[in-house]
Amino acid sequence: MTARRRRRAVVGAALAALGALTFPQLAFGHALVAREDLPIPAWLFAWAASVVLVVSFFALSAGWRTPRFEQDSWRPFGGTVSRGLVSRAPEIAAAAIGVFLLGVSIWAGLRGTEAPDRNFILTFIFVTCWLGFPLVSVLLGDVFRPFNPWRAIGRAIGAAFGAVARQPPARLRYPEWLGRWPAALGLVAFVWLEVVYGAGDVSAGLTPHTAAIAALAYTGLTLAMMALFGVEKWIERGETFSVYFNMFSQLAPFEVREGRLGWRRPFSGAARWATMPGSVALVVASIGTTSFDGAQEGALKNAINDTFDKLVDAGFGLSSALRLTDSLYLLGCLLGVAAVYLLGVWGMRSVRNAPSLRKLRLGFAHTLIPIAFAYLVAHYFSLFVFQEQAQFTYLLSDPLGDGSDIFGTASAGIDYGLVGATTVWYVQVAALVVGHVCGLTLAHDRAIAYWGDYQQATRSQYWMLAVMVGFTCFGLYLLSSANL
Amino acid sequence: MQSNRARAVVGVLLVAATVVLFVVLSGGDDDGDSEGRKQATTATEDKPRIEIDQVLEKGNGPAPVPTIAVKGGEPVGGVRDLSFASGDQVRFRVTSDIEGEVHVHGYEIEKPVTAGGSVEFDFPAGLEGGFEVELHHGGGETQIAELQVQPG
Secondary structure (H helix, E strand, C coil): CHHHHHHHHHHHHHHHCCCCCCCCCCCCCCCCCEECCCCCCHHHHHHHHHHHHHHHHHHHCCCCCCCCCCCCCCCCHHHHHHHHHHHHHHHHHHHHHHHHHHHHHHHHHHHHHCCCCCCHEEEEEEEEHHHHHHHHHHHHHHHHHHHHHHHHHHHHHHHHHHHHHHCCCCCCCCCHHHHEEEHHHHHHHHHHHHHHHHHCCCCCCHHHHHHHHHHHHHHHHHHHHHHHHHHHHHHCCCCCCHHHEEEEEEEECEEEEEEEECCCCCCCCCHCCCCCCCCHHHHHHHHHHHHHHHHCCCHHHHHHHHHHHHHHHHHCHHHHHHHHHHHHHHHHHHHHHHHHHHHHHHHHHHHCCCCCHHHHHCCCCHHHHHHHHHHHHHHHHHHHHHHHHHHHHHHHHHCCCCCCCCCCCCCCCCCCCCCCCHHHHHHHHHHHHHHHHHHHHHHHHHHHHHHHCCCHHHHHHHHHHHHHHHHHHHHHHHHHHHCC | EEEHHHHHHHHHHHHHHHHHHHHHHHHHHHHHHHHHHHHHHHHHHCCCCCCCHHHHHHCCCCCCCEEEEEEECCCCCCCCEEEECCCCCCEEEEEECCCCEEEECCEEEEEECCCEEEEEEEEEECEEEEEEEEECCEEEEEEEEEEEEEEE
């Protein structure tokens, strides 16, 4: 989000170069955040990178010899706990809250102020939900599922249809080869809307109005797909937010099965996650899009600005040049992340008694989930901490930004002193290191399961180790070059 | 076996390349860090930091604060980097040939500036992070400086 500020100077310079006389109205009068993270200092970078390397080599030599996460360890809680949390009444309440909040967002976007930071919708969707649900999911499991407004609407419509027609609605067969691909594409589209389309602030960035239209369009698409393929089918494979948040929930120790809440060994859910096509694409999309958002503020800034200048020289309009440039680099990040992972898979194939390439590719996809989560924390921790203050004070009391004060908190502001720069650094680095260790753990466990033989398994893990060290240190590098 | 060895070599080379990359990168960052330490030292000596910028810029005797000149709505010499240690006194001046308001994000300080006039800022650096300094003018806003407040 912050890159647009820097870019504005470039756009200004380009305008001056073009001899434009009037500076166009900037749609993003104020971007969401008024504060940017400082790059992590060199000593912290060096320490973190060393810890990552040492931990990795330790992991290779001291790994366990029988798989620990492959066995399904789910055990239901007692009846009262289960009934209290996942019975009919709380389910209906959660669904109602989800639909209500989606409604408030769209209403605020359509009727409220066009100032992005004063309108409920942008912060609620792009910060509170987009960053909040992965966090909650990792800790507590798939919390989004009961609150999912589209699932609620889809089920309500389905029930109504069933009552009127006296038969269940006819469904198309979902093509199984498509797997989670629609969700992966949706994820890229969503981030594109936020960081690429939204960055083109010269004439029309991502305004609350546009976001509301996008939300309506997505609602229409989702309901149509649910009508075609069935609510649950689409929730599991195509509905981006469900599939994406569910991916993170695989790390959590809690899971609901057939209406019963239960406990499982943390991370053990992940081992059974990547069973359908598109799973690799989804986790790669998560890491790639976050990388791009981090890199455009630092590591890739100059390259992006150069390409932008070239496109402007080539006769593109400023907005389209900016969006085209960002799109190209976003695509580059996605391909780069995919290439690194596939290289690791290709390497593992060379180890004796290796399973097929396809089995390896799907079989290790879940080991990237902790890395994807670590990237999210590293890049958005401060944004989340500061912007949530806005969410729960003035955006709650004054969702439209029209001067109303529902809960009496409309005049509160964001305290940018709440978390110091040093704390942000430590959280960022700790997230990457912990994510790295978790990824290695999952990969080691899977290798033991696939090879059986400890020595061959360890040999295969040189490759995943290189992949993870690569991702973690790239993440550190992005942090160290932020906003330079 | 032969192909395995080739793969192993590729792997070792990749790791080596990664390590070299880190050394290079952290080496580059070291300069920034020692600079930061220099600033921190001057700050602890309890002297106002020597404003090398201004001395170079003005050339004639010590000027009180760094000055950002705005011409035609754009900062002369591009977006200026202002770096302070947490707890220091942030001081800078903006001269502008157009009328507008200078806005320090995060700190939420806004001061008007007249065409051809100047405005001075002097406030304690209480919030850490990177903050944008903008000139709001006739329907547009331009970033003129980037204020960085490093942990003290």
